[in-house]
Amino acid sequence: MAKASQRQRRPTHVDAQNGVPLNGPIHHQSDVLVFVEPEQKESGAIRHAQKVAKAFGGHVVLVHVMQPHPAEGGPVDPVDWDIRKQTRRKWLAGLAGGLDDDPRRAATVELLEGPCIAQIESHLEGRQDDIAAVLRANGQDNWRMRDTACGVMASRSAAILMIPQASTIKMSDTYQRILVPLDGSVRSENALPSAATLAKTEGAELVLCYIAPEPGLSAFGTMDPEATKLRSEVTRRNTQAGQTHLARIKNRLAHHDLKISTCIVAQGDVRRALVDTITDQSADFVVMATHGESGHRDVPMGKVASFVLDRAHVPVLLVRHRVGRAENHAFEKARSEGARQPVGTDE
Numbered sequence: 250m251a252k253a254s255q256r257q258r259r260p261t262h263v264d265a266q267n268g269v270p271l272n273g274p275i276h277h278q279s280d281v282l283v284f285v286e287p288e289q290k291e292s293g294a295i296r297h298a299q300k301v302a303k304a305f306g307g308h309v310v311l312v313h314v315m316q317p318h319p320a321e322g323g324p325v326d327p328v329d330w331d332i333r334k335q336t337r338r339k340w341l342a343g344l345a346g347g348l349d350d351d352p353r354r355a356a357t358v359e360l361l362e363g364p365c366i367a368q369i370e371s372h373l374e375g376r377q378d379d380i381a382a383v384l385r386a387n388g389q390d391n392w393r394m395r396d397t398a399c400g401v402m403a404s405r406s407a408a409i410l411m412i413p414q415a416s417t418i419k420m421s422d423t424y425q426r427i428l429v430p431l432d433g434s435v436r437s438e439n440a441l442p443s444a445a446t447l448a449k450t451e452g453a454e455l456v457l458c459y460i461a462p463e464p465g466l467s468a469f470g471t472m473d474p475e476a477t478k479l480r481s482e483v484t485r486r487n488t489q490a491g492q493t494h495l496a497r498i499k500n501r502l503a504h505h506d507l508k509i510s511t512c513i514v515a516q517g518d519v520r521r522a523l524v525d526t527i528t529d530q531s532a533d534f535v536v537m538a539t540h541g542e543s544g545h546r547d548v549p550m551g552k553v554a555s556f557v558l559d560r561a562h563v564p565v566l567l568v569r570h571r572v573g574r575a576e577n578h579a580f581e582k583a584r585s586e587g588a589r590q591p592v593g594t595d596e
Contacts, residue, residue, distance in 0.1 A: 278305055278306035278307050279302070279305040279306070279307045279378055279379050279380050279407055279408075280302060280307035280308050280309070280310055280376070280379045280380070281298040281299075281301050281302040281305075281307060281308075281309050281310070281379070281380045281382050281410060282310045282312050282372075282373070282376065282379055282380070282381050282382060282406075283295055283298045283309060283310070283311050283312065283382040283383075283384070283412075284312050284313070284314070284369060284381065284382065284383055284397050284400070284401055285311055285312070285313055285341070285344065285384065285397075286313070286384075286395075286397055287313075287337070287340065288386065289344065289384060289414075291344075291347065291417075292344050292345075292347030292348050293417025293418065293419075294384055294412050294413065294414050294415070294416055294417050294418075295309070295311070295344065295347075295348060295384075295412070296348060296417070296418045296419065296420055297410070297412045297416065297418055297534075297564045298382045298410060298412065299348055299354075299356070299420060300418075300420070300424070300447075300450075300451065301380065301382075301410060301447065301566065302354070302380075303354065303450065304446050304447045304449075304450035304451070305380070305443075305446065307379070307380075308354055308355075308356065308357065309345075309348065309354075309356040309357075310356065310357050310358070310359055311341050311344055311345055311356055311357070311358045311359070312358075312359045312360075312361065312369075312372070313337055313340075313341055313358075313359075313360055313361070314361045314362070314363070314365045314368045314369060314396075314397070314400075315333065315334065315337060315360060315361065315362050315363075316362070316363060316364055316365050316368075316396075334360065334362075337360060338358070338360060341358040341360065342358060344356075344358075345357070345358050348420075359372075365396035365397060365399075365400055366396050366399050366400040366403065367400075368400070369381075369397070369400025369401060369403075369404060370400055370403055370404050370405075373401075373404040373405060373406050374404075374405065376406070377405050377406060377407060378407055379406055379407060380406060380407055380408045380409070380410050380566070381401045381404050381406035381408075381409055381410070382401070382409070382410035382411075382412060383397060383398050383401045383402075383409070383410075383411060383412070384411075384412050384413075384414050385398075385411055385412065385413050385414065385558075386414055387413070387414050387415050392559075393558070393559070402550070405569075406569070407568075407569060408443065408566055408567055408568045408569055409539070409550075409566075409567040409569075410564060410565070410566050410567075411558050411561075411564065411565045411567070412564045413561070413562055413563070413564070415562070416562065416563055416564060423451045423452060423453065424447070424448075424451040424453040424533050424534045425453055425454065425531070425533055426453060426454045426456050426530060426531055426532045426533060426534075427444055427447060427448050427451070427453045427454070427455055427456065427532065427533075427534045427535070427536060428456045428458055428512075428526070428527055428530055428532035428534070428535045428536075429441065429444045429455060429456065429457050429458065429535075429536050429537065430458045430459075430460070430523055430535070430537045430553075431457060431458065431459055431494070431495065431498065432459065432460075432462075432519075433459070433490065433491070433494050436538050436570045437537070437538045438498075438538070439538040439568050439569075439570050440536045440537050440538045440566075440568045441498070441502070443536050443566060443568050444536035445502060445505055445507060447534070447536065447566075448507050449505060449506075449507060453508075453534070454507075454508040454509070454510060455502070455507050455508065455509045455510070456509075456510050456511070456512055456530050456532060457495045457498055457499060457509065457510070457511045457512070458511075458512040458513075458514070458523070458526055458530070459491035459492075459494065459495055459511075459512070459513055459514070460491075460513075460514040460517065460519050460522045460523055460526070461484060461487040461488045461491055461513070461514065461515055462487065462519055463517065463518065463519075484515060488513055488515050491513055492511070492513055495511040495513070496511070499511060512526060512530055514526060519553055520552065520553050520556035520557070521556075523553065523556075523557060524556070524557060524560045524561060527557075527561055527562070527563060528562070532563060533563050534563055534564055534565075534566070535557065535561060535563060535564070535565045535566070536565075536566045536568065537554060537557070537565065537566075537567060537568070538554070538567070538568050538569075538570060539551065539554050539567045539568065539569050539570060550567060554567055
């Protein structure tokens with residue numbers, strides 16, 4: 250398969266007012282590389298990767314990393330190793346064969362050999378335009394501690410797709426509601442192009458969600474009437490700013506001919522409120538940025554994104570923020586009177 254740098258780039262449509270790309274995940278076609286482990290016996294959950302790859306003009310690649318078992322020690326028997334390789338190739342081919350899709354978009358398979366994390370990072374280093382996908386095992390609280398997940402999270406891929414194994418789907422099924430969490434920051438808006446592309450392809454409704462953060466008042470002492478009133482006022486202002494912000498985004502996406510709704514959660518722990526909102530809104534897919542307003546670039550993803558990955562019962566596409574990209578807010582020229590401007594738009 251050709252390297253990412255050799256693939257033909259797709260043209261990108263741009264918001265004329267702000268120069269914001271709105272029709273692709275990272276401005277080009279992207280394959281979805283699904284890193285699978287031997288425990289994966291069926292292809293139902295992997296079809297989510299097919300849908301994402303189709304939306305972004307790419308293909309699905311099933312990748313497995315073979316590494317010697319730590320208990321073996323000493324040199325590996327080449328004959329035994331070759332037998333294992335043949336067995337793994339047959340297993341990968343079986344998974345690929347279970348993906349009912351257009352033959353022109355048939356999934357391919359790749360078998361890597363060596364230390365798992367290092368192999369994944371090295372493999373994705375040359376494919377930073379692509380999406381790395383991993384499956385979260387049912388009832389596995391420590392799934393991200395496994396080598397395969399660690400390698401995917403530590404990679405420099407354009408995005409990360411987490412798929413719960415229990416979330417099976419048929420290619421004939423379509424997503425009905427795609428949730429996009431936004432907090433008013435530049436970085437959270439990185440998810441919008443990918444979300445709009447997937448929603449357009451699937452004919453899904455785009456649900457723009459804003460969760461007002463808890464007012465930052467000290468818990469020391471008694472909450473007197475003044476403090477209670479102040480908390481209520483901060484919550485009201487945050488909610489009003491969120492409503493204004495989502496209305497502007499909805500207006501800017503109107504020319505994409507998408508069905509768009511908005512969702513405001515007045516306050517609460519943002520992480521838990523977001524997981525609850527996924528269920529309350531009957532969302533069957535989530536697209537969000539790896540970092541929001543409070544995120545730091547020196548970690549792979551923020552606390553909210555990490556929390557959602559561990560608990561969401563639907564697939565989550567985490568779009569990375571590209572270092573070096575001009576941080577132009579998608580709605581930096583917008584202004585409102587009365588309510589505080591969303592984070593990142595104040596002068």
